[in-house]
Structures are given as structure tokens and as C-alpha cells.
Amino acid sequence: MVSKVDESRLLKRARAWEEEALLQIYDLYRPGLFRYAYRLLGQEEEAEECVAEVFARFLFALRRGQGPQRHLRAYLYRMVHNWVRDRFREHPVSPLEDVERTLLKDPVGSTTEEEAVRRWQAERLRQALRRLPPRQAKVLSLRFLQGFTFEEIAETVGTSVGAVKALQHRGLENLRRLLKEEDL
Amino acid sequence: MTRREEPWMELDEELARYFQALATEEPEVDFRRLREAREHYRAMVRALRPRGRVFWTFWKERFALMQPFFRRAFALVLVLAFIFTGSVVVVRASERALPGSPLYTIKLWQENLLLMRARSPGVRAQLHQRFAQRRIHELRDLLASGRQQESLVLLENLLYHVNALAQMAQGEPGTPPANLTADIQMLASVVGPQHQQALLETVNALYEGKRFVGVLEQRQGTVWTIDGTQVLLTPDTLVQGVPRAGDVVEVVGHSLKDGRWQAQWIRVAARAEARAPLEISIVGEVQRQGQFWRIDGHEFLLRDPALVDWLTPGTLVEVHLQWDTREETWKAVKVEPKTSYKGQVREIYGYVEALEPHRVQVNGAWWDLAPEAEIEGALQVGAYIELEVWQDAQGQWRVLEVEVENEKEEKHESGDDDEVDDGKDNLSHEETSFEENRHLSSQREDVTLEEPDYSPLEKGFVEDLSEDRDQDAEDHEE
Structure with missing residues (x-):
């Protein structure tokens, strides 16, 4: 975790287009972003594509003098979440496809029963998150998958901490309801 | 593991299991693809590098990363360097400034600073001289552009430098009048005659x-x-x-x-x-009026008193006049007899036969002595004399000079004077004079002189000095 002071200096150096600073940002945030994208997407290739495109957009934004002014981490995670949202909006994935992808990824007999249950639960939660309202899904993902604090989530979502807590509450209720549905 | 690393633990058991399943799902790491992705990102960073802003952004970023103490020190150095560079540029630019320009104050300030810093008298003298030269050039420019009022301050500064130079040269404080005179002489010579009047007015304004x-x-x-x-x-x-x-x-x-x-x-x-002398020449009769001479309406002064020895009123002369710019009058620099039928200079030799207060008889003829006639030697009856006569415009013959030749006998006895060298002794001089006298007689018949005083010329010893006479003599011999 990078402190806010260090992140601010790093961002200034990145705006000055210091190659070292830009690579440092990549090395610092790329693993977390990749994991986050993977957990939302369920595919390494798509997660890599997502992260690569997020960093490309980040460079273009810096070159135009735009991009994040302070919260670099929140900015990058927001871009990942938006990319995933857009990805599923443009190419909706049916539950059957998800099962197929899960089976292809984990052939029968290669894993234990406990591992299979875990994967099944993970896939059900991934699908349930896709069906949640975007802001609720974003709050729950950042909170329980990436371990963001309410303040960090508020910076990423662009709202207050109280609103984040409210979104979390409503999102968890909706999530419980979705997970109980048979046809999820 | 902290609570932050396992956030789902705050959820109920069912939800916690779901989130734990997804949160612990780790992607497989392909290091080769990871390295490729990083290289791709680095290439993109280099390709998208903004051009032109690198220098400023680099130093701006470096500046931002400095420690506060070094940042202040660096800023101070930058400011001092900027001030120094700017000062040098401004001082250089002000060297050509003229009064009225904002840079001119800086120019004077810089000069005063240099003078204050100069310890050696030699250096101070050089500086005063250089600054005085500057003022002179500026003064020229100002006077040429008609900005006379502004030249007042400039002239004051110039006199300050000149006085300082004079004091250093004399080793003691110079008296203002002496210095001022030197200044005026110097300034009048450098600004040129076209600006002299403006300069004088400026000086007068200083010492009103x-x-x-x-x-x-x-x-x-x-x-x-x-x-x-x-x-x-x-x-x-x-x-x-x-x-x-x-x-x-x-x-x-x-x-x-x-x-x-x-x-x-x-x-x-x-x-x-100094002006180029203006000269004219006039021909006319001489009319004397007081200390001035008037010829054909031109009034003039004779520069050399010796010129008037033979000049008498009424004579026909050619006068070369020169305009005197200081006296603002014409002055005669050269007077030549204008030879004509009634204006000839002749010399007559002979013994004084009779003498009266205002006339003398030579060779049987009476000659009037003009009041201005100059008599050299003791004029007495029996003396051998040389008469220089002049015929004025009215045809009157006047005696200008009488020279008593006491040495005649000595010359005759020694026989080594010029006349002997010419092949004529003093005895034959009389015969020669008779021939010339006859020539004059024939000439006088031509002009039909009415005055009876001229008849003795036929018997006198007359020598005509004019070229006409020589030509006539040659014709007569033929």
C-alpha cells in the first residue's frame, strides 16, 4: 500500500512523464488490478486485456493533462470496474457459458469436492454481482473482494462514506436475495 | 490476517462463504506474458512522451521533489541569477538611452556606481573622461533633434565630469570661471557651429x-x-x-x-x-572720406597704411577688397594703379631749378606738390631729384614722391652701379631722357593735354614705367 503523500508525488512525476514513475505505478498497481479484474471477469486473458487497456487509457489521459489529480489507486480501480461493466453490457454472458468456462478451466476429476464447491460459489457470486446495480456491485466488490475501506470506496465511487455504507447495505440485501434464486 | 484482509468475516456465514470463495480465487501467473505486458506498457510510455514539455516538466518535478530547505535555496539562487542577468541586460540596454528615457536614470545610476567603486585616481579620470564623451554624444543627438530643454540636465552632468577632470589635472579645485571657459571652448568645438546657439542658450540657463x-x-x-x-x-x-x-x-x-x-x-x-574670405575687385576713382576710402560707391578701409603712400583722390585704381567678417566691412588688401591714357606713373629725373612752397621746377617745368606728397631728403635748388608723378582721372599731373639723389655724383665716379651695368653712364642718361621726353611729347599731342603745366615734360627726364610706354618706344625706334 502506498501512502497518500507518496502517491501524490508519484502522480506528479507521472504527469512530468517520468518513465521511472510511470513504470513504478504499473508495477505497484498492476497485480491488484489484475486480481480485481480476474475476480470480476473470471478469465485471465480478459483480465489482462482489461488491465492493459486501463493503463493505456491512463497514459492517454495523462498526456492530455487529464487523469487523476489525487487518488490514483481509486481512479485505476474505477476504470477497471467500468471496463468490466462495459464488457458485460456489450457482450452479456449467459449462465451456461459461465458453467462451460468453469468446466473447461477445471476439468472433472482434477479438483476436490471442496474446491469444486468453492468455485461454484465464486461463480454464483460473480453472476450475482453482475446483476446488481452498478454502484452497489462496485461497493461490494471493492469492500469484500479488495478490502477497501469506506473512505477509499467513497473516493473510488465518488460519493460520501455514508452513501457508501447505504449502498453496501442495500447491495448485501439484494445479493442475499439473488443468491437464493434458483435460476441464478 | 487482519480484518481488513478478510472483510467478508463481518458478513453472515452464507455470504461470507461466497465472498471468501471469490476473494481467494487467484489467477494463474504467466510470467512471460506478464513481462511482455510490462514491455508493451514501457513502449507505450516512450511513444506517448510529450515533446517540448519534457525539459520544464522534468525540472518542475525535480523542484517539487526537493526538500523544503534545498527548494528555498534553489529558488533563491534562481531569483538572484535572474536579477543579475536582468540587471546586466538592462544596463547594457541603457547605454544608448537618452534623457527622457526610463533607462537613462539607470544609465546615470550605473555611472555613479562605477565612480564610487573606483579607488584609483587614474581609473576615476578615465571614467570621467568616458562619461563626458557620452554626454557630448548625447548632447549632439539632443540638439540635433531640437530637444534643447532636455539637454540642460545633460549639460550639467557633462560639466560635472569636465570639472572633475580639470580638478584632477590641476590637483586643486579649479575656479568655476576658468573651467566654464574651457568647457565652452570644448563644447563649442564638438557640437558644431549649427548647434552653437542652442548650446549657448543652454549654458546661460545654467548660470542665469x-x-x-x-x-x-x-x-x-x-x-x-x-x-x-x-x-x-x-x-x-x-x-x-x-x-x-x-x-x-x-x-x-x-x-x-x-x-x-x-x-x-x-x-x-x-x-x-573662420570663413572663406570674400574678395572682390573694383576699378574706379578714389574718393577719400575721413578714415574710409570710397571708390565707385564702395567704402573700405586700407589694411596696410603703406598702401596710401601713392594713392590720391581722383586717381584711377583697381582695388582688391576683402570682406572682414569680424569688422563687417570691406578692407583693401591690394591696390593697383589702373593704367590708362590718363592714369600713368612716371619718374622724372633732373635738377631743381626753382623751388616754391607747393611746387618745384625741374627741367624747366613746374610740378605741383600734392599735400600727401612724400619728400625724402633735403629739397633745395640745385639738387638732383627723382620725381614720381601720377596723372589722375582729370588729367592733372601730381607729384607723389620726391627723392633727393645726393649720391648721384658718387655713383657717377664709381661707375659700378646698375646704370653703368646697363651700358649707360650718367651723362648719357640725359640723352636717353631726352629721347623719352620726345616720346612723351608725341604721346601728349595724342591726348591733347590742355594744361600748360605739362609742356615742360617735353624737355624733362621722364621715364615711363608702364608697359605701354615700352611698346610705344619700340614702335618709335622702328
Whole structure:
């Protein structure tokens, strides 16, 4: 975790287009972003594509003098979440496809029963998150998958901490309801 | 593991299992693809590098990353460097500034600073000289552009440098009048005659009521006219030099209530501008009027008194006149006899046969002695004399000079004088004179002289000095 002071200096150096600073940002945030994208997407290739495109957009934004002014981490995670949202909006994935992808990824007999249950639960939660309202899904993902604090989530979502807590509450209720549905 | 690393633990058991399943799902790491992705990102960073802003953004970022102490120090150095560079640029730019320009103050300030810093007298003298030269150039430019009022401050500064130079040269404080005179002489010579008047007015404005400088127009006894102002000279007034009309003179004194000045001393500051002499020549009869001479309406002064020895009123002469710029009058520089049928100079030799107060008889003829006639030697009956006669415009013969030749006998006995060398002794001189006398007689018949006084010429010893006479003599021999 990078402190806010260090992140601010790093961002200034990145705006000055210091190659070292830009690579440092990549090395610092790329693993977390990749994991986050993977957990939302369920595919390494798509997660890599997502992260690569997020960093490309980040460079273009810096070159135009735009991009994040302070919260670099929140900015990058927001871009990942938006990319995933857009990805599923443009190419909706049916539950059957998800099962197929899960089976292809984990052939029968290669894993234990406990591992299979875990994967099944993970896939059900991934699908349930896709069906949640975007802001609720974003709050729950950042909170329980990436371990963001309410303040960090508020910076990423662009709202207050109280609103984040409210979104979390409503999102968890909706999530419980979705997970109980048979046809999820 | 902390609570932050396992956030789902705050959820109920069912939800916690779901989130734990997804949160612990780790992607497989392909290091080769990871390295490729990183290289791809680095290439993109280099490809998208903004051009032109690198330098500034680099230093800006470096500046931002500095520690506060070094940042302040660096900023201070930058500011000092900027001030120094800017000062140098401004000082250089101000070197050509003229009064009225904001940079001119900086120019003077810089000069004063240099003078203050200079410890060595030699360096100070060089600086004063250099700055005085600057003022002179500026003064020229200002006067040429008609900005006379602004030249006042400039001239004051110039005099300051000149006075400082004079003091350093003399080793003691110079008296202001002496320095001022030197200044005026110097300035009048450098600014040129076309700006002289403007310069004088500027100087006068500096010393209003105490001294002034102007052109001497006229000298009439103790009242001189300088630039239209009457200046009174008292017995105590010290006049240095010989001021002449046209000269630039400096007057120290005080102004009187009636507008005139009383001078304590007057000194020539600059001589009148030398002009090409204007010359004319006129031919006419001489008319004398007082100390002036008048010929054909032209009034003139004779520069050399010796010129009037033979010049008598009524004679026909050619006078070369030159205009005197200081006296503003014509002066004769050369007077030549105008030879004509009634204007000839002749010399007559003979013994004085009779003598009266205003005329003399030579060779039987009476010659009137003009009042201005010059007589050399003791004129007495029996003396051998040489008469120089002149025929005026009216045909009257007048004696201009009588020279008593006492040495005639000695010359005759020695036989080594010029006349003997010419192959003619003194005895034959009389025969020669008779021949010439006959020639004159024939000439006189041509002009039909009416005056009976001229008849003795036929018997006198006459030598005609004109070229006409020589030509006539040759014709006569033929």
C-alpha cells in the first residue's frame, strides 16, 4: 500500500512523464488490478486485456493533462470496474457459458469436492454481482473482494462514506436475495 | 490476517462463504506474458512522451521533489541569477538611452556606481573622461533633434565630469570661471557651429543672472553688445584675450535693473568661425572720406597704411577688397594703379631749378606738390631729384614722391652701379631722357593735354614705367 503523500508525488512525476514513475505505478498497481479484474471477469486473458487497456487509457489521459489529480489507486480501480461493466453490457454472458468456462478451466476429476464447491460459489457470486446495480456491485466488490475501506470506496465511487455504507447495505440485501434464486 | 484482509468475516456465514470463495480465487501467473505486458506498457510510455514539455516538466518535478530547505535555496539562487542577468541586460540596454528615457536614470545610476567603486585616481579620470564623451554624444543627438530643454540636465552632468577632470589635472579645485571657459571652448568645438546657439542658450540657463555666454556683436568703448545685451565695462573689468566681433565671449558679472549687464571680466570662449574670405575687385576713382576710402560707391578701409603712400583722390585704381567678417566691412588688401591714357606713373629725373612752397621746377617745368606728397631728403635748388608723378582721372599731373639723389655724383665716379651695368653712364642718361621726353611729347599731342603745366615734360627726364610706354618706344625706334 502506498501512502497518500507518496502517491501524490508519484502522480506528479507521472504527469512530468517520468518513465521511472510511470513504470513504478504499473508495477505497484498492476497485480491488484489484475486480481480485481480476474475476480470480476473470471478469465485471465480478459483480465489482462482489461488491465492493459486501463493503463493505456491512463497514459492517454495523462498526456492530455487529464487523469487523476489525487487518488490514483481509486481512479485505476474505477476504470477497471467500468471496463468490466462495459464488457458485460456489450457482450452479456449467459449462465451456461459461465458453467462451460468453469468446466473447461477445471476439468472433472482434477479438483476436490471442496474446491469444486468453492468455485461454484465464486461463480454464483460473480453472476450475482453482475446483476446488481452498478454502484452497489462496485461497493461490494471493492469492500469484500479488495478490502477497501469506506473512505477509499467513497473516493473510488465518488460519493460520501455514508452513501457508501447505504449502498453496501442495500447491495448485501439484494445479493442475499439473488443468491437464493434458483435460476441464478 | 487482519480484518481488513478478510472483510467478508463481518458478513453472515452464507455470504461470507461466497465472498471468501471469490476473494481467494487467484489467477494463474504467466510470467512471460506478464513481462511482455510490462514491455508493451514501457513502449507505450516512450511513444506517448510529450515533446517540448519534457525539459520544464522534468525540472518542475525535480523542484517539487526537493526538500523544503534545498527548494528555498534553489529558488533563491534562481531569483538572484535572474536579477543579475536582468540587471546586466538592462544596463547594457541603457547605454544608448537618452534623457527622457526610463533607462537613462539607470544609465546615470550605473555611472555613479562605477565612480564610487573606483579607488584609483587614474581609473576615476578615465571614467570621467568616458562619461563626458557620452554626454557630448548625447548632447549632439539632443540638439540635433531640437530637444534643447532636455539637454540642460545633460549639460550639467557633462560639466560635472569636465570639472572633475580639470580638478584632477590641476590637483586643486579649479575656479568655476576658468573651467566654464574651457568647457565652452570644448563644447563649442564638438557640437558644431549649427548647434552653437542652442548650446549657448543652454549654458546661460545654467548660470542665469551670474554669467552668460554670447556672441560679441559690437565694441563701442566701454559698452559692448553681446547677443543683443549691452554690457558695461568698468575700470575694474578684466578683459582677457582680445575679443573681436563674432567671437563667443563669456561674461561674468551681474545684470542691472535696466536689463544691461555690468561685467567683472570678459573672456574669449571661442573664436569666430573662420570663413572663406570674400574678395572682390573694383576699378574706379578714389574718393577719400575721413578714415574710409570710397571708390565707385564702395567704402573700405586700407589694411596696410603703406598702401596710401601713392594713392590720391581722383586717381584711377583697381582695388582688391576683402570682406572682414569680424569688422563687417570691406578692407583693401591690394591696390593697383589702373593704367590708362590718363592714369600713368612716371619718374622724372633732373635738377631743381626753382623751388616754391607747393611746387618745384625741374627741367624747366613746374610740378605741383600734392599735400600727401612724400619728400625724402633735403629739397633745395640745385639738387638732383627723382620725381614720381601720377596723372589722375582729370588729367592733372601730381607729384607723389620726391627723392633727393645726393649720391648721384658718387655713383657717377664709381661707375659700378646698375646704370653703368646697363651700358649707360650718367651723362648719357640725359640723352636717353631726352629721347623719352620726345616720346612723351608725341604721346601728349595724342591726348591733347590742355594744361600748360605739362609742356615742360617735353624737355624733362621722364621715364615711363608702364608697359605701354615700352611698346610705344619700340614702335618709335622702328
